[in-house]
Amino acid sequence: MAFISSGYNPDKPMENRITDIGPQKYDKFYLPVIAKNKGKWLYHEIIKPGVLVHVAESGDEVYTVRCGGARVMSVTHIREICEIADKRCDGHLRFTTRNNIEFMVDDNSKVDPLIKDLESRKFDGGSFKFPIGGTGAGVTN
Numbered sequence: 386m387a388f389i390s391s392g393y394n395p396d397k398p399m400e401n402r403i404t405d406i407g408p409q410k411y412d413k414f415y416l417p418v419i420a421k422n423k424g425k426w427l428y429h430e431i432i433k434p435g436v437l438v439h440v441a442e443s444g445d446e447v448y449t450v451r452c453g454g455a456r457v458m459s460v461t462h463i464r465e466i467c468e469i470a471d472k473r474c475d476g477h478l479r480f481t482t483r484n485n486i487e488f489m490v491d492d493n494s495k496v497d498p499l500i501k502d503l504e505s506r507k508f509d510g511g512s513f514k515f516p517i518g519g520t521g522a523g524v525t526n
Contacts, residue, residue: 414477415477416447416475416477416489416491417491418441418445418446418447418491419447419489421441421443421445422441422442422443422445425441425442425443426439426440426441426442427440427441427442428440431520431521432448433521434517434518434519434520434521435450435451435452435517435518435519435520435521436448436449436450436451436496436500436517436520437449437451437520438493445491446491446493447489447490447491448489448490448491448492448493448495448496449487449488449489450487450488450489450490450496450499450500450503450517451481451485451486451487451488451517451518451519451520452485452486452487452488452503452515452516452517452518452519453485453486453515453516453517453518453519454480454481454484454485454486455484456484462514465506465514466478466486466515469488469499469502469503469506469515470488472502473488473490473495473498473499473502474488474489474490474495474499475490475491477489477490481519485519486515488503500517503515503517504517
């Protein structure tokens, strides 16, 4: 058998098993305040279109700024998204099921600088690279 000749032992299937195949578990990358309060969120509010606050039982808050994304993105665009997350969000972001980008911060004082940064980034034609919206009275993908 091919597996036997490669060293696989059916009596001990976990022996010499390679465990780093595939993506790492998603919750390893949670924003610390999200990991701390998982399953303990009381409510959320839409502060303005595209900006939400989630409040936990402990009183902790997470602010989310949602931007329009695209189904197909260039490597350059993804690098810019990662640069924003590293600079403004301690490296944390997520993509929604509709390809929007959600930048998450744990402090209200980080929201306005993040929004100003996003609004300052435009394509050569003048349109926003990261249009904020998708919640409340806003447009979404």
